[in-house]
Amino acid sequence: MKAIVDCNNFYCSCERLFKPELKGKPSVVLSNNDGCIVSRSDEAKALGIAMAGPYFQAKPLIRQHNVTAFSSNYHLYGDLSWRVMETLRLLLPPGRVEVYSVDEAFLDLDHIPKDQIREMAIRIRTVVEQWTGIAVSIGVAPTKVLSKIANRLAKKHKDITDCVLVLDSPRTIQQALVKTDIEDIWGVGFRYAHKLRQQGINNAYELSIKDPSWGRKYMGGVTGTRLLKELRGESCIEMGEDRLVKKMIATTRMFGSPVHDVKDIKEAIATYTSRAAEKLRRQHGAAKVVSVFIVPKEQSHNTYFRHGPTISSHVTLPLATSLTQELIKPAVELAEQLYEEGRTYKKAGVMLSGIVPDESVQGNLFMPETLNNRRLLMSTMDNVNFAMRDDILKFASSGTARNWKMRQELRSPRYTTRWEELCEVS
DNA sequence: TCTGGGGTCCTAGGACCC
């Protein structure tokens, strides 16, 4: 059996942990730049505040009901996420926890006798909440797709399930499938949902009785086949590795306010590249491909799509590298090429791909070997920035004025990762 | 006036090879 553990309203729960007076009151957390609402407490959901809706649209409702809003505080969420995952790892044998996202983990429970599964799930939920203060919901079923369905229902019917739902018989599975709308299935997005409804398939049960070959034809080949098999209880999506080693690393941001000067764009790109290179070094990788994109303002809000067409380009380096200065140079050059005088931009980003392990960087006969002392410089910078924080050491091309920096007007203190922001009890 | 920031996997089709 497989389980998915999902933190309830994760970002809101993190904020509430340090502001217990907000318990029982509506609160929301905003995306970067205070743009969208990305997490809502149960009370905020009950007020009808939409998920992923623009903050400015929800503002009247937020004021009227005295909802507390927070800018996102990734230091805090990242640290609490780590605590939750470590707790799970302590409760299970090695290799049975797959961290899936900041607030979710799959568990392999095959070592637990069937009649003890529910008991175990309840224990996990209780211990995680006791040790970290974060409430979680747990769905258990024979496959990952079914466990996600169980989890959703556990959360939806908290009063009955107490946030734990185990689907272990054909009858309970079928009941759950009937109660699950097609768009609430893990792997069915906006487009497939539309397609399926047109074909008269409205819930997970109706999809599950289709032949897997039907899935191949209408739902993107092997992905569709797998999904149908998983719905029928045949496990096809195996437990994976923790996704610590990324195949692509991106740093992208909206600007705090629109930017028209190429100098600002280049500074932003240099800064994003530094951040991406840090992430790259953290996983001991080196990248061969640098991509840059910028998004002009004009086209971006004339349609229902939030982002207008992005203008992008990439270069392949002769040799994979993890050195910030070697990545900044091509990135800034790309930005300069993409920039058009007279236009205003609202967003930019850098992506690193073609990632290989740093120690096994393929040699290139025509390039001198990277000098070791430059690696030393990088690790020194990383260490100083880690200890002192806030980019105390940075490359000059990253700029100092930073007119383009994002807005974060409502951010709470970084209680658990900064001494000077520690929570004080009087 | 104001709409996030990351990621993954898969497929089709083109370029190229013998």
Add this chain to the structure above:
DNA sequence: TCTGGGGTCCTAGGACCC
């Protein structure tokens, strides 16, 4: 006038996830 068959690799783009 007639113009193969089979394979690999790469890239762009689509779909999805949280």
